[in-house]
């Protein structure tokens with residue numbers, strides 16, 4: 681298997697779905713986990729935007745330890761470049777939101793296996809996955825993502841990659857919040 685970057689990243693395949701769902705369970709509370717059907721639809725509809733992080737040598741049986749999935753969105757000039765909050769909701773169908781030539785890369789989810797966290801792997805994975813997607817998807821001019829105000833690790837990663845807050849959605853994570861149920865929408869300009 682040829683890898684696409686310094687970390688062993690590759691495009692996801694349908695037969696990765698069982699492991700992807702294990703990672704989903706390790707990364708997110710039950711109330712906000714995506715279903716197998718949603719993930720499979722993402723894989724089938726926009727495979728180039730669904731990246732897998734491996735660990736270990738292929739001859740010893742490389743393990744999948746992370747995934748990142750994305751969509752291409754079209755920014756609506758009429759509303760000043762912001763997005764329909766419904767597009768961020770759990771279970772939304774990528775076929776309704778993804779446009780093959782959309783100029784905004786929406787990172788819909790990312791996680792790495794708990795045993796591999798805390799050593800800078802999350803930042804390296806995200807940084808290299810974003811660089812790879814930019815390289816392989818011409819025409820991107822921005823990236824957007826949404827996260828819980830309580831996910832400080834993820835927030836630090838996105839900030840260090842240059843993403844800045846552009847909106848808050850109050851109560852978005854009411855089902856899982858300890859104290860702050862708000863969601864933060866972050867954006868990064870990709871103009872060269």
Ligand SMILES: CC(C)(COP(=O)(O)OP(=O)(O)OC[C@H]1O[C@@H](n2cnc3c(N)ncnc32)[C@H](O)[C@@H]1OP(=O)(O)O)[C@@H](O)C(=O)NCCC(=O)NCCS
Pocket residue numbers: 706707708789790791792793796797798799800801802803804826827828831832833834836837840
């Ligand atoms: C988010 C995630 C990928 C980060 O992976 P990681 O390997 O732990 O991240 P890193 O080791 O690269 O740490 C990145 C930064 O976050 C900080 N951080 C990590 N976990 C943290 C936590 N629980 N609380 C506060 N800060 C944390 C690190 O200290 C580091 O900060 P720095 O800017 O000082 O270097 C991982 O925790 C994960 O999969 N979480 C569950 C799913 C998730 O939240 N996904 C993001 C969805 S938007």
